[in-house]
Amino acid sequence: METAIQLWTLRELREPLSDVLDRISAAGYDGVEFAGIGDPGASRHALDEAGLGVAGVHVQLEDLQSDTRTVGNQVRTLDAPYLILPYLDDDHFASESAVESTVTLLEMLAAEFDRPLLYHNHDHEFVPLGDGTAFDALVDQTTIGFEFDAGWAHAAGQDPVELIRRLDGRVPVVHLKDMTADGEPTALGDGVVPLQGVVDAAREAGTEWLVFEHDNPEDPVDAIQAGIDGMTPLLR
Numbered sequence: 001m002e003t004a005i006q007l008w009t010l011r012e013l014r015e016p017l018s019d020v021l022d023r024i025s026a027a028g029y030d031g032v033e034f035a036g037i038g039d040p041g042a043s044r045h046a047l048d049e050a051g052l053g054v055a056g057v058h059v060q061l062e063d064l065q066s067d068t069r070t071v072g073n074q075v076r077t078l079d080a081p082y083l084i085l086p087y088l089d090d091d092h093f094a095s096e097s098a099v100e101s102t103v104t105l106l107e108m109l110a111a112e113f114d115r116p117l118l119y120h121n122h123d124h125e126f127v128p129l130g131d132g133t134a135f136d137a138l139v140d141q142t143t144i145g146f147e148f149d150a151g152w153a154h155a156a157g158q159d160p161v162e163l164i165r166r167l168d169g170r171v172p173v174v175h176l177k178d179m180t181a182d183g184e185p186t187a188l189g190d191g192v193v194p195l196q197g198v199v200d201a202a203r204e205a206g207t208e209w210l211v212f213e214h215d216n217p218e219d220p221v222d223a224i225q226a227g228i229d230g231m232t233p234l235l236r
Contacts, residue, residue: 001203003028003231004055005224006175006213008035013220017043021050023221027228031055033173033211035086037063037071040078055173055209056082056118056147068112075115081208082173084118084147085109093125093134103141110144118173120147123156123183133158145170149213150198151177151185161194164201173209174202176231185215187223188230199234210235 005024013020017038024032031053034043047054057080063071064085075083085106092102110117119142125135135158139146148171150160164171176198178191188195202210212227 001199001207001210001235002030002053002055003228003235004031004033004053004209004211005029005227006033006035006211008058009212009214009217009223009227010220011035018046018049021046021052023224025050025052027224028232029228031209033084033209034058034078034080036060037074037078040074044078054078054080055211056080056084058084058086058120061085061088064109064112072113075113080115082116082118082145082147083113084120084173086120087122088119090124090127093127093129093138096129096137099129099134099137099141102138106138106142106144116145116172118145118147120175121149122152126153126156126158135163139167139170145172147171147173147175147211149175149177150195151175151179151191151193151213154193155179155183161197161201164198164205164207168205171202171205171207173211174198174207175211175213176234177213177215178230187214187217187226188212195230196234199231 033055034057126133129137153160178186178188178193180186180191214223217223
């Protein structure tokens, strides 16, 4: 597996993208994941200059729906292997019929692009539904892949290791995120998420990219190094 950092972690870092990518490269990551497309040509050039790959790009639902041709062209320019829908609100998972509509939406969106569409979970997808959760129903009824966020799944009271195993072959990207017992993001190793189990399960499930994310780091510069320092021993 290759290592990346989700650039949302560094959103408070007021530096040119090229400088941010240089920091990431110097820390030892293999690549980055974009939180929005931005200027794909400039981003691609900056990635090449820094010697970094790209794990994928997060694109909001309204952008995916409003101009699929432009988004498709931008993602090709960026050369991102995966297009990731980062969020759908609670209403999409509130009932069996809501999940059915969400499945239709995701499958329709996936058919519009020339690379895989992944869905990124938070915690609200794990509401009880039938004999399981809305997330279970989403997995059962779709053919798309997932960017599985282990931290949010754990915060929802789920076992992220078992869920990754269930997603075998459908989870090319995993967000490695640690959480406190109260469900708040924290530095890798400071929380309660079974990080080693997550990494081992991801490797067995065919995950290509392990992406570090911290939603609210105290210092984004420190978070860059702390992220790779936390990931590296788990990959040995």
